[in-house]
């Protein structure tokens with residue numbers, strides 16, 4: 001889940017109809033990331049603005065959309081080596097939160113995106129269980145994943 005959150009390369013396939021049109025996976029920049037965090041920047045979309053994705057290892061995950069004035073916090077609680085509890089918390093300015101229809105639309109969008117991620121994460125997890133699984137090289141677009149793996153290896 002953290003690796004998925006920390007790169008947007010997967011927008012190209014996993015979120016082809018949702019996030020890719022807004023923030024193309026091939027145009028993200030993780031160069032501001034460091035040894036204990038991911039700072040993943042996305043290009044400005046004419047209507048949606050930019051998307052900032054931040055991870056402080058191991059489990060603090062935020063997605064910030066300044067044009068909407070909102071932040072989404074992925075509150076992860078590990079339940080075991082392969083299980084987590086996830087609470088997705090939307091943080092909105094009071095005037096936005098008062099619009100019940102807009103909140104319902106945002107909630108539905110977040111749920112749809114999350115379902116796309118969960119399907120991908122479950123397939124990756126199943127693949128990693130294979131005795132023949134070998135981790136391949138990471139793309140430069142997965143620099144955030146590299147930072148996370150370095151942090152795990154050093155911990």
Ligand SMILES: [Fe+2]
Nearest residue numbers: 004010014117
């Ligand atoms: Fe995703």
